[in-house]
Amino acid sequence: MTVTAAEKATAPRLRADASRNRARIIEAAREAFVEQGPDVPLDEIARRAGVGNATVYRNFADRRDLIHHVALSVMHKMTGHARAAMAEEPDAFAAVTRFTHAAADERISALCPLISQHGDPGDPELEQAGEQLKDTVVELVTRAQQAGLFRADVGPGDYLATVAQITRPLPGSDCMSVDGFVHRHLQILLDGMRAPARSELPGRAVTMEDLRRST
Known part of the structure; x- marks a missing residue:
């Protein structure tokens, strides 16, 4: 034909x-x-x-399939945000700051419960995307530390876990009610992570491997 x-x-x-x-x-x-x-x-x-x-x-195919692709989309976009920030920002801490606020806008804190409750955390495609994102975040934080701009006693795991906690909705509140102040609180967090440190943290820096073992 x-x-x-x-x-x-x-x-x-x-x-x-x-x-x-x-x-x-x-x-x-x-x-x-x-x-x-x-x-x-x-x-x-x-x-x-x-x-x-x-x-x-x-x-x-179904809701589970849609959730799978939403999670993949967010992780791929966040990896892209991190790489763009490292390539385009004037210094390494500015790159961390840009990525942090992008993470809030993408609602990255919603990913973990979404996948654990309604997706497949062991899915190879999700695992690969997650590892790629974590590796990029490690590079983002390490660059800022090597430049002397990010506290050496704060690990990439500390950073990622804290960002996830701050951007998560407060218990009993409307999901969208955090929008009014989440970027303000993230900036407070970033100021606390900037070097030189003004206090001594208890314990040791949390690595990505620590986060993996805790899940």
Whole structure:
């Protein structure tokens, strides 16, 4: 069968439309999961994404599959944020600061409970993306420490765990109620991590390996 020029031109456009729809669904799902929890109706996600219900079900086998791809998307985006910050910021601590605020905007603190309760923490694809993100965060913090700008007694594990805690919604509060002050609190955290240190911390610096063993 001969394919016409019009059909050849239409095929890439259809693929691009499908790709955009998929991206919109993932982004809408991320926002909905943060605001309403992982049990938010898929119909609501379709509405937010501006697509029909059938488009959601055509792209994702079920809720678990959608959660899987939301988690992957956030981890890949955060790795990209970290690399861009290291490449573009004027100094290593400015890169840490930029990444920290980006982490809050991406709701990275919602990932762990989302995956542990409704996903598959042992999934190889998620593990690989998670390790890639952690390795990039280690590089981000290490660069700032080597430049003498980040406290040497604060480990990458300290940093990542604290950012996750600060950006997590307060118990009994609306998920979105943290938006008014989370960036303020993150800046307080960053000021406390800047070198030279003004106090002596108890215990030892927490590494990424410490975090792995605790999960």
